[in-house]
Amino acid sequence: MKQAIEVFRDRVALYVFISSHAVYDVSKNRTHSEPVLLESDAVRPGREISPLDRWNLKGKSVRGDNELECEEELLKQYNAGGFPYVTLRLGNTFGPKENTIRYWLLHLWVKACVALTLPLHVDTSLVDTRISMTYTPDIAEAVVRSISRGLNETCCAEKVHGEAFNLACEEMPTQRELYNYIGEPAGVPYVETIEISRNHSVVLYPDNLGGPISVTKAQEVLRWSPTGLSKALRSVARFYERLMLEGKKHKGQIEFMYRKIKAMLGEDGPRFVEWTRAQYAERRKTELYDELDDEDEDEIILARIDSKRPGKGARRGEL
DSSP, X not given: OHHHHHHHXXXXXXXXXXXXXXXXXXXXXXXXXXXXXXXXXXXXOOTTTOHHHHHHHHTTOHHHHHHHHHHHHHHHHHHTTOOOEEEEEEOEEEOTTOTTOHHHHHHHXXXXXXXXXXXXXXXXXXXXXXXXXXXXXXXXXXXXXXXXXXXXXXXXXXXXXXXXXXXXXXXXXXXXXXXXXXXXXXXXXXXXXXXXXXXXXXXXXXXOXXXXXXXXXXXXXXXXXXXXXXXXXXXXHHHHHHXXXXXXXXXXXXXXXXHHHHHHHGGGHHHHHHHHHHHHHHHHXXXXXXXXXXXXXXXXXXXXXXXXXXXXXXXXXXX
16 A cells, blocks of 8 residues: 555545455444444554553454555545545455455355255354445445545545445345345245354354444445445346356356365365256256346446436446
8 A cells, every 4th residue: 555655646536445344353342322333433442541441452354454554654644735536445245256256156056055054154253243335336326426526526525535434235244144135046045054153153144243334324425325235245146147147158166166165164164065056957957047248237337327427327337
């Protein structure tokens, strides 16, 4: 980040930094009664006041520590008269082509859990923890809105420069509730779960421990509106179902995903993969696959209408 700041000094009108909710894992305790994390909560204890607390927090999340250090460098250069910037803090990210493939794995596990008697794991330490999910097309929309306001093309650059904004769906499910959300478009009426301690559980969401994040600031300042969680999950489920039914075009990615499943589930992995292969092979015999480009798939990349530009039609947000 220090190198980027040197390169972009006097050469950039606005810098958009993609951060995440992991920064809250290395920050001091919130000073408010809200049940969600606010952007103002991402502050470390001062070195001069509590160096030990600061050091202990740094060890809670390497990723969060790195991202917060980047944010701190951006703020430092901005306060010294440098270029303006905007920070977007993501929750647990999911969407078409999201390259950690953890949602893909979870989608297939939900479909197989009853048939294979392989219940999904619920971390006993996170049973009641609410999860903030961030849909990737919504990130693109927030980037567009941040730039338009940061460059004063629409309004209020002073409300955006040097500011951080949380991005996530408004719904904040627990682990069990998330599994049921995923099961609905997958055609699974009931998702089996089992509570297991953290050391032995396989939990793909959440990847932070601090709880859900508030998106009120992004809604009010950026005029950004997140996609409903059910609608977003349906679009992603459809993407992966199309991918699995087609089979050949993305064979390399599918085989990589199968290897991840075997590594993730250990001795249960091979039968999981065998069952999944058989299910989609059988469906290919009777179900037609309609080849569509991503640009034509409204359920995957959502079309949005900019209220500031009536009559211009839909604008697509795509990463």
